[in-house]
Amino acid sequence: MWYRSEITKKLGVQYPIIQAGMAGGVTTPELVAAVSNSGALGTLGAGYMTPETMQQAIKQIKQLTDQPFAVNLFIPEIPNVDTEAINQANEWLRPYREALQLTKPEVKQPSSSNYEKQLEILLQEGVPICSFTFGVPDKETIQKLKQHHLLLIGTATTVQEAMINEVNGMDMVVMQGSEAGGHRGTFLGEFEDAMIGTMALVPQAVDQVSIPVIAAGGIMDGRGILAALTLGAQAVQMGTAFLTCLESGAKKQHKEAILHTTEEQPVITSAFSGKPARGIKNQFITEMAAYEKDLPSYPIQNALTKEIRREAANQNRPEWMHLWSGQGPRLSRQQAAGEMISKWILQIDERIK
Amino acid sequence: MWYRSEITKKLGVQYPIIQAGMAGGVTTPELVAAVSNSGALGTLGAGYMTPETMQQAIKQIKQLTDQPFAVNLFIPEIPNVDTEAINQANEWLRPYREALQLTKPEVKQPSSSNYEKQLEILLQEGVPICSFTFGVPDKETIQKLKQHHLLLIGTATTVQEAMINEVNGMDMVVMQGSEAGGHRGTFLGEFEDAMIGTMALVPQAVDQVSIPVIAAGGIMDGRGILAALTLGAQAVQMGTAFLTCLESGAKKQHKEAILHTTEEQPVITSAFSGKPARGIKNQFITEMAAYEKDLPSYPIQNALTKEIRREAANQNRPEWMHLWSGQGPRLSRQQAAGEMISKWILQIDERIK
Known part of the structure; x- marks a missing residue:
């Protein structure tokens, strides 16, 4: 089957689709669980959460699904x-x-104290997968998390950032193309230099790192998923596409804005x-x-x-x-996450049969 | 076969691959003919050529190939x-x-006099296909060219620009993603707003126009070609990938720079x-x-x-x-155009068998 890869095996999911860990209340436990229950990987966007809120959300997710899910954390910056x-x-x-x-x-x-407490809770709650944005955890943290069998997903916006993820021991890396909505994950150099389109970024990263690559940026439906896999990615991460889901906690004005805008906005x-x-x-x-x-x-x-x-x-x-919002808002739909995922899978099955 | 489409039929080529009409001496008659002789579509980049130089080059191309080829012109701007x-x-x-x-x-x-003489020569020489950058020809010109059975390819960087190409009667449209090297084809509004990555741009355009879409920007090998077709494009246009070809007339320093740079440069x-x-x-x-x-x-x-x-x-x-250069220079190779094309086709055949 087209959807089997090293990544789906490692993550323990059926489809190579990751719902991005959008912060700020978008990733309700309902959304995360709906995605995971549909055979993809739901992610709790815990970047801005207090340890207590995050723990509460993780407990809720575990009540709603017995499938794997991930938590996304932000590497702290201390200006x-x-x-x-x-x-x-x-x-x-x-x-x-x-x-x-x-x-x-x-x-x-x-300070970094919120982040450190978040890491403790990941271990306490036995979260199976954690993704990171805005940098790479230090080697000590990576070692500790790996001892507890957490799978670690990094975020990169250039090939060099992908290599740093690999060298530091991350298990897989999201290549975030310039189309992506929300924050740039750039952690080296100027962000303007790291505005590489997904079409160019993914195959160049795939050729240079040996950890599996996850494509992100502008992927909105079955066409985008299959295109990203064709470029050599083993999975995709989709944010905007899930933001307008019925289960998403995004504000209604936010959802409406995406559903009615165009690609230049x-x-x-x-x-x-x-x-x-x-x-x-x-x-x-x-x-x-x-x-x-x-x-x-x-x-x-x-x-x-x-x-x-x-x-x-x-x-x-x-x-x-x-x-x-990413650059593909014309492809956004208001639908239940599970229906959306099924539709994409059908689209791909149709295409490759 | 994966490579059959309305576009390959209309263009009369075997593979849905167009070599971009890069201006400034890159597209030698040898390059254009080598591409067309290999089953793809070579394009003479005549944007900066005088009518005489262009006519000379067209005559040379016709001596080197009996396959279809295109000429690219720039819509004049008169500040x-x-x-x-x-x-x-x-x-x-x-x-x-x-x-x-x-x-x-x-x-x-x-002035527009150079452009008008170029158009006359297209008709005189019986050039079968013409692509345009920096705008859409006026309706009169389109009508005249079509009466002479020229196939007309437009260039767009947003869905709205694609729609204008369609309404004006262009036969197909290149969607130029933000990854693309050389000049932006944007002709409406601010170019910054039209920096849409190929992964997001192509499917949104495909859904909104009924003329066939050609994907461009960051496509460098068989993976990129197949990914673009997966997104709904019927063909691809590749510039940087052909610029480092042995037959390309690009300056040696230019070729070397592409062959040795990275995606952020x-x-x-x-x-x-x-x-x-x-x-x-x-x-x-x-x-x-x-x-x-x-x-x-x-x-x-x-x-x-x-x-x-x-x-x-x-x-x-x-x-x-x-x-x-586009954003995929790590994938550039110095090779004969024909060998390059064969390699890509093999890559795709391998992938989809």
Whole structure:
């Protein structure tokens, strides 16, 4: 069968399809479980979760499925708190806060303690698979997780980043093409240099690393899945396609925006988080564009805009929300995750019979 | 067979592979004929050619092959000559000219007369297929060419541009993904908005237009060809892969640069021509980056830098040459075009048997 590979065997799933671990409430336990119950791999996007919330979600997932699932974590970044940059950013953000009747948040010094507690919980809960974004865990962490038989999936946006994942002992690596929605996973050099399209990125990575490659970026249906496997990937990771699922926890304005936009609208912006990410162009992105280079680093800018985005959703102001999307929104559908997956599999079976 | 499609039938070729009509001396009659003699479609890149040079090249191609071939033309752009911008650009270009012992060129008002004479010659020489970049010919021209049974291939970088090609009567359309080397074919709106990766662009276009779609951008071997067909394209167009062929007329420094670079190096620059194009980062691109927004429009900036690039090649200064390349240079090979094509076909046959 076309869908058997080293990866499906290792992951213990039927289909070589991974639902991306989108952070910020998108990956409800219902979504993760629905995906895993349909023979693909669901992923809890725990990047922004507290250890407690994450543990709670993992317990719920385990009640909803007995199939393998993954948890996605963010490798922490610890910039210094630059008070001047924060004051300047708060000034730029003032009009949105005023309109939404919000006050300035208190800024905490970022640390890695949340991440370390998250890792402990992975072990406690016996999570079988963990993926990482924004870097590679240190060798000690990798060793420890592997001793507990966790399968480790890395994220790379260039061949060199893929090689670093391999050398450090990651089991497989997601190659994130420039089409992808949400944050760029780039952790080496300038992100602009790492905007490589999936069609070019995947075969070049496949030729250079010996760990299995997972393709991501612009893959939205059976055609994209089969094309990615043809390029040499052993599996695909899909984010935007799952974001509009019935089980997804994305805000309704976010889902609607994806379902009704076109391929030119999702643009790269650092305005929401201080880190480049692809989202549908709106007023916030356009107005903040001029200040992008001077914003506080991730995750500080992320903390500064968090309440604005949350409250914008509550007050139905999508023009100020982060509407992450990849470059294939015309192919998005509002459907149950399981139905979506079945449809893709049928599409592929039709194509290759 | 996997390679039969409406497009191969219409074009009269065996394989759904088009060698891109790269301008600037790359597409020698030997390259075009070698590609067409191998069952794919060779294209003469006549964008920058005088009508006389183009006619000469077409006659040579006809002596070298009895198979179909195409000619690529640029839809002319006629900006006003902005003397101030030209003087400023000349000032920025002075260090290169001095180092290369060149004088300032005389700037002529761009016109469409070259293009109109090119169209006449297509008819005179009975060229069977013509592709266009930087826009769509007007309806009168399309009508006239079609009366003479020319097949017309357009270039688009967004779904909307593809629709305009269809509405205007083009027979098929190349969807140029963001991975592609050389000039962006964008003719509507901002080019940045039209940087859509091939993986996302192709299926969205296929769903929205009824003329056949040709995929381009990051396709470098049999894996890429089959992946593109899987996405719904009926053929592929490949540029960079053919640029390093033995029969290609690209400068040796250009070929060497592609053969030895990595996927992050080809970046978008307007410095050489006044129009965004993807080429391998070098000193000229880096130094001119700050002035990009203030350079004269294409094709005026192109005329200003032409001698610099030519003389840089003569004096072996690749740091000042335009080294166009797509995002898949790690997959480039120096080989005869015919051997390359056979290898790709074998690769695909192996994959789908």
